[in-house]
Amino acid sequence: MTRSKVVQILKTVSPGTEVDLRGWVRTKRESKQDFAFLEVNDGSCMANVQVVVDASVPDYATSIKQIHTGASVAIIGEVKESPGKGQRVEVHARSLKVLGTADPQTYPLQKKGHSFEFLREKAHLRPRTNTFGAIARVRNALCASIHHFFQELGFLYVQTPIITTSDCEGAGQVFQVTTLDLAKLQTFKGPVNYEHDFFGKKAGLTVSGQLEGEIFATAVGDVYTFGPTFRAENSNTTRHLAEFWMVEPEMPFYELEDNMDLAEAFVRKVVKDVMENCAEDLAFFNERIEPTLLASLQNIVEHDFIRLTYTEAVDILEKSGQKFEYPISWGKDLQSEHERFLTEQHFKQPVILTDYPREIKSFYMRCNEDGKTVRAMDVLVPRIGEIIGGSQREERHAVLIDRMKECNLNPEDYWWYLELRQYGTVPHSGFGLGLERTVQLVTGMTNIRDCIPFPRTPKNADF
């Protein structure tokens, strides 16, 4: 007999069937009249299956005494319709084997809820909780949906390097990668000679696969990357991680409008997929974490995103009569409070902002004819803020060089990037979507550290 997962037992297995059930006990309700209820979970779904164990089971008394919250068990029994409330079926055990005990004096997880702060210190056990099991399932469904979306459109999944020696890539502090002995290095004075380092030059962890993505986009057509990204910023917020996952599509012959169309279709599709495939988990989040979750996701799926330029947004903010901590004026970047006002109060919808001032955006974004703005786009969503940042890329060789100098970058460092414009250049566009921020969006979880299995943040890289 093969193992039946809890999700199968609860949803599809018909009464009368004998099943082999294995999992972890969430709670035990014991009766002195020689029977007990076990709630068994195996992570296959949110719900537990109730197992009824009575004295007819061999070694009943010894086994039951060994079982506490967290113990692992193997059960063979018959699925029966449940007379109790709260479940269609239950399993009546014929045999019960305790695979591993969990000493209740020391096992950190209890039947009742724990704070997320506490669970972050127990990253090796938190997937066993309802919330983190659900997050794991939703994150998985999201990743699957992301791949499906691009694969169905014929995009190629391209793997860009994690270790990179291009010192540039625009913003973001880089984690250095080296085999040099730092302890020895400390005793020498003078500049470090990277010729002796592993790669013969200074290397670091990637902050974005975009530039390499452009290489393939201008060769094989539509591509996307999907992988870990690293930022050594000392950011201590609910929206930043030092290691996070990013999806970065890059499309030749796309102009900014095409880019927006794709980004919007993408977000709406993955949200829709998760709502369909993780309905039970999302219902849990809606009930326990964020009561407006399902309504806000439905809103994303059903309505077009609002599109407006940075200039129009500034105008709305200035005329709003709203008091902001940081007053807005043209040329300044939007603060979190401004983004929140637009998405949560003014439009109550996701918003795509375009054509930002060139001074506050990266060198690779295409300059507009007005000389003041660039073809940038940010997708802003309620609660989270920026979930996507993208742009039409500057494909004109001379303009790009000028922009690099304007941004105090040395064009020589970008020689291969510039050659993409020198030989067969084409208009092209792309964007980056933060996976963990999307997990925040679809679960309602407020802290991004709970949206990745093992969060890496300043002063924290355990597990």
Added chain:
RNA sequence: UCCCUGAUAGCUCAAUCGGUAGAGCGAGCGGCUGUUAACCGCUAGGUCCUAGGUUCGAGCCCUAGUCAGGGAGCCA
């Protein structure tokens, strides 16, 4: 990195004016029960984050530090 707040039982928190450390949950034991965040009773459980300082006396006041949470910046 900056601002604010916090750190007390395994967990979540309380402790009035500076005067003998409290509750709920969890755990152990007992009772009851087709139960389901079960319920009822009893019991155990504390270096009050660390290091200094003020004071007759500090969980509480002061200084420094560590860590955490929220907000800001950077951004995805």
